[in-house]
Amino acid sequence: MAKATKPARRGTGPRGEHNRDEFAALVTKAAEGLVRMEGLRGLGMRRLASVIGYAPNSIYNGVGDLDAVVMRVNARTLERLHAALTGAILPDADPRDNALALADAYLAFVASDPRVWSLVFEHSVAPDSAFPDWYAAALAQATDLVDGVLEPMIPDAGERRQAVATLWAGLHGLASLSTSNKLAVLTPEPPRDLARLLVGRFLRP
Amino acid sequence: MAKATKPARRGTGPRGEHNRDEFAALVTKAAEGLVRMEGLRGLGMRRLASVIGYAPNSIYNGVGDLDAVVMRVNARTLERLHAALTGAILPDADPRDNALALADAYLAFVASDPRVWSLVFEHSVAPDSAFPDWYAAALAQATDLVDGVLEPMIPDAGERRQAVATLWAGLHGLASLSTSNKLAVLTPEPPRDLARLLVGRFLRP
DNA sequence: GCGTTAATTTGCACGACGTTCAAAAATCCT
DNA sequence: AGGATTTTTGAACGTCGTGCAAATTAACGC
Numbered sequence: 001m002a003k004a005t006k007p008a009r010r011g012t013g014p015r016g017e018h019n020r021d022e023f024a025a026l027v028t029k030a031a032e033g034l035v036r037m038e039g040l041r042g043l044g045m046r047r048l049a050s051v052i053g054y055a056p057n058s059i060y061n062g063v064g065d066l067d068a069v070v071m072r073v074n075a076r077t078l079e080r081l082h083a084a085l086t087g088a089i090l091p092d093a094d095p096r097d098n099a100l101a102l103a104d105a106y107l108a109f110v111a112s113d114p115r116v117w118s119l120v121f122e123h124s125v126a127p128d129s130a131f132p133d134w135y136a137a138a139l140a141q142a143t144d145l146v147d148g149v150l151e152p153m154i155p156d157a158g159e160r161r162q163a164v165a166t167l168w169a170g171l172h173g174l175a176s177l178s179t180s181n182k183l184a185v186l187t188p189e190p191p192r193d194l195a196r197l198l199v200g201r202f203l204r205p
Numbered sequence: 206m207a208k209a210t211k212p213a214r215r216g217t218g219p220r221g222e223h224n225r226d227e228f229a230a231l232v233t234k235a236a237e238g239l240v241r242m243e244g245l246r247g248l249g250m251r252r253l254a255s256v257i258g259y260a261p262n263s264i265y266n267g268v269g270d271l272d273a274v275v276m277r278v279n280a281r282t283l284e285r286l287h288a289a290l291t292g293a294i295l296p297d298a299d300p301r302d303n304a305l306a307l308a309d310a311y312l313a314f315v316a317s318d319p320r321v322w323s324l325v326f327e328h329s330v331a332p333d334s335a336f337p338d339w340y341a342a343a344l345a346q347a348t349d350l351v352d353g354v355l356e357p358m359i360p361d362a363g364e365r366r367q368a369v370a371t372l373w374a375g376l377h378g379l380a381s382l383s384t385s386n387k388l389a390v391l392t393p394e395p396p397r398d399l400a401r402l403l404v405g406r407f408l409r410p
Numbered sequence: 411g412c413g414t415t416a417a418t419t420t421g422c423a424c425g426a427c428g429t430t431c432a433a434a435a436a437t438c439c440t
Numbered sequence: 441a442g443g444a445t446t447t448t449t450g451a452a453c454g455t456c457g458t459g460c461a462a463a464t465t466a467a468c469g470c
Binding site: 039121122124125131136139140143161162163164165166168169170171172173174176177180181182183185186187189191193194197198201202204 | 244246326327329330336341344345348366367368369370371373374375376377378379381382385386387388390391392394396398399402403406407409
């Protein structure tokens, strides 16, 4: 007798539909989709869980907290950016043309997926210590492309490293202000024109 | 009888210590201090209220919601930036030297108050419509300084506008990556050196 | 076959957040 | 004086990220 209230069903156990890596990929792709449509604000633990049809704690168990999810999305974004930049380089072209092509490809990538790209930079490193190694590695993979393109023009390694960092930051600034609509108040030109102006003037002989 | 629990004191009425503008200034300065110490994450409605010794609703009544508070802080930041940049210009100096001095002052300002400066760009425009006019005005006040400095070098107004926007975005990129510790992985030089490299190469005759 | 162990999945609860509502207190205006 | 207006606040609502422990399933030795 008593206990007429509820049968008290709790917990269901494994479904056997996904192994650990597949589940992480499922979570990452769903999170990326949410960010693509509504930005970082639209990415919530409960919402992400409901999209993939799981309880929030399953994400905690299989991937980690929200920061871990964002990290996975950002890692994927940097990989996609690397692929897009690689495809823009013509091995036998003039180095200056390749640099301009890289700038073009970079801004085209940002324009095609602004919110997902912004996530990489909206995410702030929690304390003030150095951030994850995979980020530095993925970033180096991208900047090394620029470094390789500039090698014939700037033979000195130290000088070239400064040029790569400066150009990378400059493109980042153009893309960042552009995606947040803070560049259009300064000039009506599309950011790609300004990027060509920046790279062209910077690499002028 | 009954009601032996509490005398039920609620609401106290005006204190007569601040008029409306003074209260807004009090809120803005307290919010700026919180952001300066802990960044945007450290700025909360309840916390801000407790710092100034008021209830959260008083802020809603006197200033508005959290977005309004952030707007006030950002307006003050842009005014301070404008003042810092103005002080860096020497009226009778070489235009190129003035441009380099402006870049130096900009990065020095960012380095001296990185979190408060970042707030200006962390704040995203809610929907996708155009953002407040005071922001465009305060920004124009700053970029017009650059425009004036470049006028002797680039007489054509359209060409100069593009140059101003490009340099502004480039400096923003350097400052942005620098404050988020994403520039030090590329090169050990301080961002100010890279800014001089950027401006110097861009304005090279 | 069965019992034990490990891995998943979940409901519930906790504390904190931004914000709204209506009540209470002080000031202002005539 | 006393009504009207402004300021201030406690309480409550809905939401969020996350921890905890129970419940269910799969895997494995025998």
